[in-house]
Amino acid sequence: MNKAHLMELALPLTAIHAATREIVEAFDIAPEGWERMKAEPAGSYLIRRSGLPAVLKKNVRGTCWFAARPGESDPECKPTSPEHEFAQVQIVKALRVVGFAARIEEPGYTPDGERWEADVFIEHADRKIAIEVQMSQQSLEESSDDPRSTCSLALRLYG
Structure with missing residues (x-):
């Protein structure tokens, strides 16, 4: 497998809680907390590097991360x-x-x-x-x- 197959877009690991302006780190949230956060209204979290509304996701490896909504893209994302x-x-x-x-x-x-x-x-x-x-x-x-x-x-x- 070549290096290009190992790369993917960076998964934003930090967001800002829209109401409190507190920085939230996806890797530091317990699974129950992540599920509670996912139940909050759309727009409750903003991707820190772009300010776009965040969708809370978990990939197949179990990594929690913040994604842009479908149809929007984070211009600051770089391959990693x-x-x-x-x-x-x-x-x-x-x-x-x-x-x-x-x-x-x-x-x-x-x-x-x-x-x-x-x-x-x-x-x-x-x-x-x-x-x-x-x-x-x-x-x-x-x-x-x-x-x-x-x-x-x-x-x-x-x-």
């Missing part, structure tokens, strides 16, 4: 793999266990107003750290040459 999403979730959970305030799919902006999204984001004391999960082999030069990569943005901000 189940392994990439698994790594994101495990990194966030591990960092939280040791006391860091880690967030998944954290958006931000460069001083020039360019939007970015960190796979995992940590704020600790006065430091902000963005972690980009990279499953395929890629050199630092390749990462920094891609103007959309978190690595490239970090080099422009802090390099």
Whole structure:
């Protein structure tokens, strides 16, 4: 099987509760809670990266995620793999266990107003750290040459 068969559109793992504006992480909800959330009225949750109304779904692997409604698409979705999403979730959970305030799919902006999204984001004391999960082999030069990569943005901000 080639790599293209392993890739799928990123499953948004975070949404915003429309009424409370609270960030909701699909991977951190117990099955009963997920079912209760699914019973809420349409439009109760918004996909965090796009603001589109979310449909709560569970795939065949048991991964809970937020999808755009049929006929709508999230322009921010990019191809990823189940392994990439698994790594994101495990990194966030591990960092939280040791006391860091880690967030998944954290958006931000460069001083020039360019939007970015960190796979995992940590704020600790006065430091902000963005972690980009990279499953395929890629050199630092390749990462920094891609103007959309978190690595490239970090080099422009802090390099």
